[in-house]
Every structure is written in C-alpha cells, then in structure tokens.
Amino acid sequence: MKATAKAHTNIALIKYWGKRNEALILPTNNSLSLTLDGFFTTTTVDFQENLTQDQFMLDNKPVKGDSHQRVTKFLDLIRGLAGKENLYATVHSKNDVPTAAGFASSASGFAALAAAGTKAIGLELDNPELSRLTRQGSGSASRSIYGGFAEWEMGNKEDGSDSFAVPIAPAGHWDVRVAAVVLSSTMKKVSSREGMKRTVETSAFYSGWIDSIPKDLVEIKDAIKTKDFEKTGSIAEANCLKMHATTLAANPPFTYWHDATMRVMQTVQHMREKGIPAYFTIDAGPNVKVLYLPEDEETVQQTLRNIPGVTDVILSKPGQGISYL
Amino acid sequence: MKATAKAHTNIALIKYWGKRNEALILPTNNSLSLTLDGFFTTTTVDFQENLTQDQFMLDNKPVKGDSHQRVTKFLDLIRGLAGKENLYATVHSKNDVPTAAGFASSASGFAALAAAGTKAIGLELDNPELSRLTRQGSGSASRSIYGGFAEWEMGNKEDGSDSFAVPIAPAGHWDVRVAAVVLSSTMKKVSSREGMKRTVETSAFYSGWIDSIPKDLVEIKDAIKTKDFEKTGSIAEANCLKMHATTLAANPPFTYWHDATMRVMQTVQHMREKGIPAYFTIDAGPNVKVLYLPEDEETVQQTLRNIPGVTDVILSKPGQGISYL
Numbered sequence: 336m337k338a339t340a341k342a343h344t345n346i347a348l349i350k351y352w353g354k355r356n357e358a359l360i361l362p363t364n365n366s367l368s369l370t371l372d373g374f375f376t377t378t379t380v381d382f383q384e385n386l387t388q389d390q391f392m393l394d395n396k397p398v399k400g401d402s403h404q405r406v407t408k409f410l411d412l413i414r415g416l417a418g419k420e421n422l423y424a425t426v427h428s429k430n431d432v433p434t435a436a437g438f439a440s441s442a443s444g445f446a447a448l449a450a451a452g453t454k455a456i457g458l459e460l461d462n463p464e465l466s467r468l469t470r471q472g473s474g475s476a477s478r479s480i481y482g483g484f485a486e487w488e489m490g491n492k493e494d495g496s497d498s499f500a501v502p503i504a505p506a507g508h509w510d511v512r513v514a515a516v517v518l519s520s521t522m523k524k525v526s527s528r529e530g531m532k533r534t535v536e537t538s539a540f541y542s543g544w545i546d547s548i549p550k551d552l553v554e555i556k557d558a559i560k561t562k563d564f565e566k567t568g569s570i571a572e573a574n575c576l577k578m579h580a581t582t583l584a585a586n587p588p589f590t591y592w593h594d595a596t597m598r599v600m601q602t603v604q605h606m607r608e609k610g611i612p613a614y615f616t617i618d619a620g621p622n623v624k625v626l627y628l629p630e631d632e633e634t635v636q637q638t639l640r641n642i643p644g645v646t647d648v649i650l651s652k653p654g655q656g657i658s659y660l
Numbered sequence: 661m662k663a664t665a666k667a668h669t670n671i672a673l674i675k676y677w678g679k680r681n682e683a684l685i686l687p688t689n690n691s692l693s694l695t696l697d698g699f700f701t702t703t704t705v706d707f708q709e710n711l712t713q714d715q716f717m718l719d720n721k722p723v724k725g726d727s728h729q730r731v732t733k734f735l736d737l738i739r740g741l742a743g744k745e746n747l748y749a750t751v752h753s754k755n756d757v758p759t760a761a762g763f764a765s766s767a768s769g770f771a772a773l774a775a776a777g778t779k780a781i782g783l784e785l786d787n788p789e790l791s792r793l794t795r796q797g798s799g800s801a802s803r804s805i806y807g808g809f810a811e812w813e814m815g816n817k818e819d820g821s822d823s824f825a826v827p828i829a830p831a832g833h834w835d836v837r838v839a840a841v842v843l844s845s846t847m848k849k850v851s852s853r854e855g856m857k858r859t860v861e862t863s864a865f866y867s868g869w870i871d872s873i874p875k876d877l878v879e880i881k882d883a884i885k886t887k888d889f890e891k892t893g894s895i896a897e898a899n900c901l902k903m904h905a906t907t908l909a910a911n912p913p914f915t916y917w918h919d920a921t922m923r924v925m926q927t928v929q930h931m932r933e934k935g936i937p938a939y940f941t942i943d944a945g946p947n948v949k950v951l952y953l954p955e956d957e958e959t960v961q962q963t964l965r966n967i968p969g970v971t972d973v974i975l976s977k978p979g980q981g982i983s984y985l
Contacts, residue, residue, distance in 0.1 A: 474976075539872040539902060540865040543909065547864040556770070576913045577864060580905035584868065587894070588901045594919040601919070 342446030353439030373651030445472030568614030698976030892937030920969030
C-alpha cells in the first residue's frame with residue numbers, strides 16, 4: 336500500500352483571493368493558473384497496518400506541529416473515502432521548490448500528497464475527483480493536478496462538490512516562460528490566510544474585485560487559446576494589481592509589497608516600453624513572477640538580475656500535471 | 661483697482677479624487693484638508709483700463725501658454741461677476757511652494773488669485789462665495805480659503821452653486837505638523853487630471869471608493885474635534901491608500917508610487933511600531949507627506965531624512981486662510 340507521486344506548483348494569473356467557506360476551502364471566485372516545470376514536490380505515502388499514527392518526513396526531516404497536523408487531517412479525508420479510518424501512513428516528501436522563490440510549496444505539496452495517498456490506499460479517482468479532494472488541503476493545489484493552464488471553478492454548492500479545477504490548455508499548448516524574482520528581504524507581516532480573510536471581511540473594494548473577475552476570466556481564456564501574449568500578460572498583471580489593491584482598502588490596510596517589489600514592477604513596465612513583452616504577477620508576498628516569451632529569456636533574465644535588491648532569478652517553463660513514479 | 665492676497669496650500673486628509681463635471685470642477689465626493697503654513701502664494705492683481713489683455717508674471721517671469729490661459733479664463737469669471745468684461749489685469753504671483761515638495765501650487769495659487777482679483781475689481785464676496793469661485797480655477801484651491809481644517813462639500817446641484825468649502829476647525833485648534841518628504845526621483849507619468857479621469861471612467865473600485873467616503877468623513881471630523889491624533893492619522897492614511905488603490909484597478913492600471921515612496925510608507929509604519937505616532941498621506945504623485953505631533957518633530961525629521969532616496973524634508977505647521985496685504 337505504497338505509492339509515489341510528483342506534482343508541480345502553479346502561478347495564478349487570475350488570483351484566488353478569498354474563501355466563502357474556510358473549513359471546506361471554497362473560494363469566492365474562479366481562479367486560473369499556469370503549472371510550472373521548475374518547482375515540484377515528490378511524495379511517497381506508505382500505509383502500514385502496524386502504525387498507530389501518521390509520520391511525516393519533509394526533505395528527510397521529521398515534521399511535527401501544525402504541518403504534521405495538516406497532513407494528518409488531509410490523510411483523514413483519504414482514509415474516510417477509502418473506508419479505512421484506522422490505517423496510518425508514513426509520508427516522505429521532497430520539495431524542489433526553493434523557499435526563497437516565494438512559491439507556496441503547499442500547492443505542489445498537497446497535489447502530490449493527494450495523488451500518492453489515494454493511489455496507495457487503493458482509490459481510483461479521476462482528475463476532477465482528485466482536484467476536489469486536493470482543494471481541501473490547499474485551495475491553489477487543486478489547480479496543480481493539471482499541467483499547463485488550469486481553472487479552479489469555485490462552484491456554488493454548500494458541500495463543495497462542484498468546486499474543483501479543470502484543464503484549460505496543456506503544457507505543450509504554449510511555451511510561456513516564468514521568471515521567479517527572489518528579493519533579499521522577503522519578510523511578510525500578514526499571512527496569506529489572514530490577509531485573505533481580512534480582505535473579504537473588511538475591504539471596501541472586495542465586491543468590486545469579485546464583480547470584475549468573470550470578465551478577466553473570459554478574456555484571458557480567449558487570449559490563452561489564441562496565444563495572444565500581450566493580452567494574456569496584460570490581463571494577468573491587471574488582475575494582480577487589483578488583488579493587491581483590495582488589501583490597501585482593508586481595515587486595517589496592509590500590503591505585501593516592499594520597495595524592491597515596486598522596483599521590479601517598474602522595471603517590467605520599462606522593458607515593455609523598450610519593446611520587450613514582459614508582465615508581472617505577485618502572490619501574497621513581496622516576490623514577483625515575470626511572464627515572458629522564450630526568445631526574450633536572456634534579456635529578461637539579465638535585466639531582472641540587475642535590479643537592486645534582487646538576489647536570484649529562477650526560470651521555469653510550463654509544467655506537467657501529477658505523475659506517478 | 662489693485663489688491664494683494666496671500667493663500668496657503670493644503671494637504672487633503674480625505675482625498676478629492678474624481679470630477680462629476682469637468683468644466684465646472686464639481687467633485688464626486690466631499691474632501692477634507694489641513695491648510696499649511698509653510699507653503700503659500702502671494703498674488704497682486706491690478707486691473708487697468710489701458711490693457712488689451714491680461715499679463716501674468718510668476719516669480720517675476722512672464723508666463724505664456726496653458727498657465728496664462730488658465731489665469732485669463734479665471735479672471736473672465738471675476739470680470740463676469742463684476743460686470744466688467746473688458747477690463748484686463750496684470751497679475752504678479754510669487755510662489756513659496758518649493759516645486760520639489762510635490763505640492764500642487766495651484767491650490768494656493770488660485771486661492772490667492774481669487775482673493776486678490778475679486779478685491780481689486782471691487783467685489784465683496786464672503787468666504788463661501790469666494791470658495792465657490794476659487795473651485796472653478798482649481799478644485800483643491802476651494803479649501804485654501806480657510807485656515808486649519810476645511811471640508812469641500814461636493815454639493816448636488818448641476819450648476820455647482822452648492823459646491824464650496826466650509827471651515828471645520830481653525831489653525832489654532834490643534835497643532836498637528838506635516839513633513840513634506842522630497843524624493844530624488846519625482847517623475848510622474850500620468851497627470852492628476854488624467855489619472856482622476858481614467859479612475860472615474862474605468863476603475864473597478866471607483867464605486868467602492870465613493871461609497872466609503874461618508875464614513876471616513878464623519879469619523880475624521882469627530883477625531884479632529886476631539887484632537888484624537890491616532891484616529892485622525894489612521895483615517896487619513898487609510899483614505900490615501902484607498903485612493904491610490906483605485907488607480908491599480910483602472911484600465912490600464914497605473915500608480916503614482918515609486919520604490920522610495922514605498923520605503924517612506926514602510927518607515928512611517930515602522931515609527932509607529934516603535935511608539936512614535938506618525939501617519940502618511942500621498943497625493944497624485946510619488947512624494948509623501950507625514951503627519952506628526954510637535955513633540956516628535958526631531959525624531960520624525962531625522963528618521964525621514966535617513967531614508968535612501970529622500971533629498972529633503974520640509975516641515976510645516978497648520979496655516980491661516982487667505983489674507984490681504
């Protein structure tokens with residue numbers, strides 16, 4: 336009863352920013368992402384009859400506390416689905432997601448855990464079922480089931496049964512690149528979870544944000560389909576700015592941006608003025624991700640590396656969905 | 661037929677950000693400001709029978725083009741009120757508003773011009789009448805008629821007759837200080853006028869902004885009345901962040917912030933964490949104004965001067981309304 340799975344992280348081009356149900360992790364809007372080849376988690380789950388509790392090893396170190404509890408809680412869901420409530424597992428995870436890159440390893444982590452865990456226990460889930468399950472570990476992880484572009488449909492049902500990701504275009508459809516720009520100072524005062532909650536509950540602009548998403552989604556899906564990079568990038572960048580603007584209107588207001596974040600944003604806009612199509616997006620933290628095309632890789636990389644406060648630039652291509660090893 | 665008047669600029673604590681009528685300069689929301697002692701314009705208007713057109717001298721240099729036309733157009737309003745359509749004037753203005761400080765000299769400029777011009781031509785306007793007239797030269801100038809704290813009431817009438825500023829508390833009511841933080845790079849790609857227009861017409865968050873103003877106004881007026889600095893500063897800072905957030909949701913999105921702007925904002929928040937009550941506000945440009953109390957002047961000034969990218973810090977006390985020299 337052992338299985339190994341690999342899953343890649345993803346970067347949201349239309350952001351997930353707000354929950355309608357905290358316990359089930361049901362979002363207030365659809366989101367859309369690109370799965371990234373360069374950042375992944377490999378997880379082995381081994382259910383064993385003789386265990387009296389779950390064991391979780393991350394990068395060969397035993398994990399206790401909150402992270403362990405989150406994994407155990409997720410394995411409870413898998414055990415529940417399989418009708419094997421008293422079967423515990425050892426979980427070995429290896430993260431190839433540099434922490435400094437500012438990607439949440441929870442996306443690749445929970446996707447790999449869901450895939451390996453369900454296979455190990457003998458469940459045969461299709462992708463929508465697997466995505467729905469994964470969502471309950473980490474919202475954005477629901478999109479990492481698929482390679483390339485994927486959309487997490489928020490759904491309307493109270494029980495979350497219609498809230499899962501669907502594929503939009505596979506990794507091979509379009510070679511759009513992403514540079515993860517690592518900043519020297521990445522301190523974050525408000526966690527994503529807390530920031531999301533405060534925004535939903537207090538931001539004067541939250542309803543404006545929600546109302547604006549459907550149009551962004553229709554347009555970016557059309558742009559992805561037709562491989563219109565300028566349109567895809569513009570919509571993603573504007574959507575990111577809107578998401579971050581909602582935090583400025585929260586009570587109390589807050590921002591994830593640092594001064595170096597602002598410099599990277601300005602440099603990207605400056606590249607465009609010079610004729611290089613590049614667009615940024617930023618998650619709930621100070622780091623910036625830059626979208627560009629393969630032919631501009633050298634210029635984009637060099638330009639980003641020269642920004643004061645940037646310590647590293649990590650490049651990635653579109654990645655595949657979950658796979659079993 | 662000659663008169664000289666002096667008017668101070670003001671800093672908005674609740675921002676004016678959007679016009680419902682471009683020609684009459686009628687705003688989409690009430691705004692509230694503090695008039696500042698340190699920044700002023702002195703203007704002499706001399707109507708003379710022998711002139712065939714207006715002459716405008718700024719800091720002893722003749723002004724042509726758009727600025728001249730804006731002054732002439734404003735003098736037309738004064739001539740119209742006085743029934744003296746063919747009487748032209750020489751206008752001498754002296755700005756004691758350092759351009760680099762990032763204050764629009766139009767606020768003190770049009771308030772001084774309105775006061776000197778109406779007196780020179782023999783009109784006797786009360787303050788609301790003078791404020792209503794001044795508004796048609798520059799919206800924010802309508803508030804500079806008064807010293808201390810003033811509120812510009814947007815009014816509802818189509819002709820703008822009920823859109824003028826009223827006094828909230830005189831300069832002597834409360835010694836709140838303002839530091840104008842001058843940045844080395846102050847380039848601005850989108851003018852205030854254009855930014856305001858684009859925001860009103862395209863921002864997903866514009867209605868959220870408008871809806872949030874009445875509460876801010878009620879609360880800040882209460883805080884000013886009771887001299888609650890923490891409350892006054894918090895509301896002003898949050899209102900500024902909301903205003904700037906509206907531009908991030910415009911189409912295309914834009915921002916007035918630079919990386920140094922972000923550093924100043926973060927430093928101010930850091931001062932608060934260290935127990936020094938200081939709050940920032942930012943108009944349609946990269947410069948930052950910091951509100952503080954007299955007892956913290958030395959610390960605040962030194963802290964701001966030490967921020968990389970800050971070239972000067974100019975301090976001011978609350979200022980008086982218009983006066984005649």
